[in-house]
Amino acid sequence: MTTALWPAPFLATPLDATVTIPASKSLTNRYLVLAAIADGESRLRAPLQSRDSDLMIGALRVMGASITEVPGSGEVPDLVVTPIPAGFTAPEGGLAVDCGLAGTVMRFVPPLASLVNGSVTFDGDPGALVRPMAPIVAGLQGLGVPVVGGENGFLPFTVQGSGQVAGGHVKIDAGSSSQFISALLLVAARFSDGLHLEHTGDSVPSLDHISMTVEILRSVGVVVDDSTPKHWIVAPGTVAAFDVVLEQDLSNAGPFLAAALATRGTVRIPNWPTNTTQVGDKWREILPQFGASVSLEAGTLIVTGGEEIRGVDLADTSELAPSVAALCALASTPSRLSGIAHLRGHETDRLAALVAEINALGGDAEETEDGLIINPAPLHAGVFHSYHDHRMATAGAIIGLAVSGVEVENIATTSKTMPNFPAMWATMVSQTAGA
DSSP: OOOOOOOOOSSSOOOOOEOOOOBBBHHHHHHHHHHHHHHHOOOEOOOSSEEEEHHHHHHHHHTTTTEEEEOOOSOOOOOEEEOOOOOOOOTTTTEEOTTTTOOOHHHHHHHHHHHHHHEEEEEGGGGGGGGGHHHHHHHHTTOOOEEEOOOOOOSSSSEEEOOOOOOOOEEEEETTTTTHHHHHHHHHHGGGGGGGEOOOOOSSOOOHHHHHHHHHHTTTTOOOOOTTEEEEEOOOOOBBEEEEOOOOOOTTTHHHHHHHHHOOEEEEESSOOOOOOOOOGHHHHHHHTTTOOOEETTTTOHHHHHHSSSOOOOOOOOGGHHHHHHHTTTTTEEEEESGGGGGGGSOOOOOHHOOOOOOHOOEEEOOOSSEEEEEEOOOOOOOOOOOTHHHHHHHHHHHHHHSSTTETTGGGGGGOOOHHHHHHHHHHTOBBOOO
C-alpha cells in the first residue's frame, strides 16, 4: 500500500461554495457499452474522463469499436463511437482486456465479449482479483457461452465467444451486486432469442442501478419487461444509435454536499437534474435526516448544514455509504446503517475499512451483519487509509474538514471516477462564508 499522504484541508469557517461535478461514471460506462452494439454511430456529450471510463474505452476498442474524441461544448471532449463491426473476429491467440479495478468493466464487458468471434481474456489490478465474479461466469455458462477459468468465482478468466448467443432463460444469484443484472441486460437485445433473466436470491442490492439500466435501454429502443419482481425479460432487437448529454455524477457530488454539514456551511451544485435514474439523487432525502436544509432552486441543489450533525438510521445507502458513514462519525447521536452487506465485495471490504479507519481516529464504529453502528466519539488527528478505494479516500476528506490533522493515504485513488478531486476540494475549501 502506498505511503503517500494528503493533508486533508481542515476548515473552522463555514463554507459558502459552488461546485460543478464531472459526468456520471455509471451513465458513461453504460452508454459506452450500448454504443458498441448500436445500429450506427453514437455520440456521448460531456462524458466522464476518469480511469474507469478510460478502462471501458480501452476494452471496447480491443473488441473492435472505434471511439474518437471530438470537440464538445464543455470542458471535456465528446466521444463519437462507431460500433463493433458485424462478425468481428478476434486474432489468433485472442484478445486481452484490462479491467483495472472497475466493476463496470469486469462485469459489463464479458457478456459483450460473448458476441465476439474468438476468445477474450479478462484480468485486472490485484484488488480486482478478489471482487465477486461468479454470477457473471454462471450466467454466461447458463447461456451456453464457454468460460475458461473463473472456477473460484474471480478474475482472471477467458470468454470464448462464437459471435452469437441464443439467449433464453437464465438464472443467477445477484445478491452480491446489482451489476451482474445490468451486465446481462445491457447486451441482451443482441441475443437471438433475447433474455429472460431471473434472480434466485432473496434481494438485489442497489435496485436503483438496475432501474437506471432499464430506463437507458428503453431510451434506445430496447423492450424490457421488469413487471415481475426478480425477473427481467428483454426482447431481441436492435440498439438504436443515440446522441446523449451525460448528467453529472450525483454520487460523486456526495462528499461536496457532506462538506456543507461538516463545516455548518452551504454548498451549491448547479445543473442538478429534476428527474434522474442516479442513486445519488437520494442525497436530497438523506441529508435532511442529518439536520441539513436541502432545496432545489432553478436547477441548483443547495445544502446548508445545521447547528449539529444528527445521527441517522438508514437502509441501503449503497455506494453513498462511505460518505454517509463519514457524517455519522461526526454526528452527535448514534447512527445505524443497514442493508449494505454487499459493500464487502466492492473495491475493498468497505464495512471493515470504514470501521478500522473511523476507530483509528478515535471513533466508535462496529460492523453488523448487514451494515454499521457508529456512535458519537471525539475524533483526533491521524492517517485515514484509502485501501485503493476512491470512496474511502473521499470519506477521509469529509472527516478532515471537521477534524484537524487528518491525512488521507493515496488520495490519487480518486482518479477512478474523479481525477481532479484534490484540486476540486481545494477550490471548494477556498470558498468560505467570510471570503
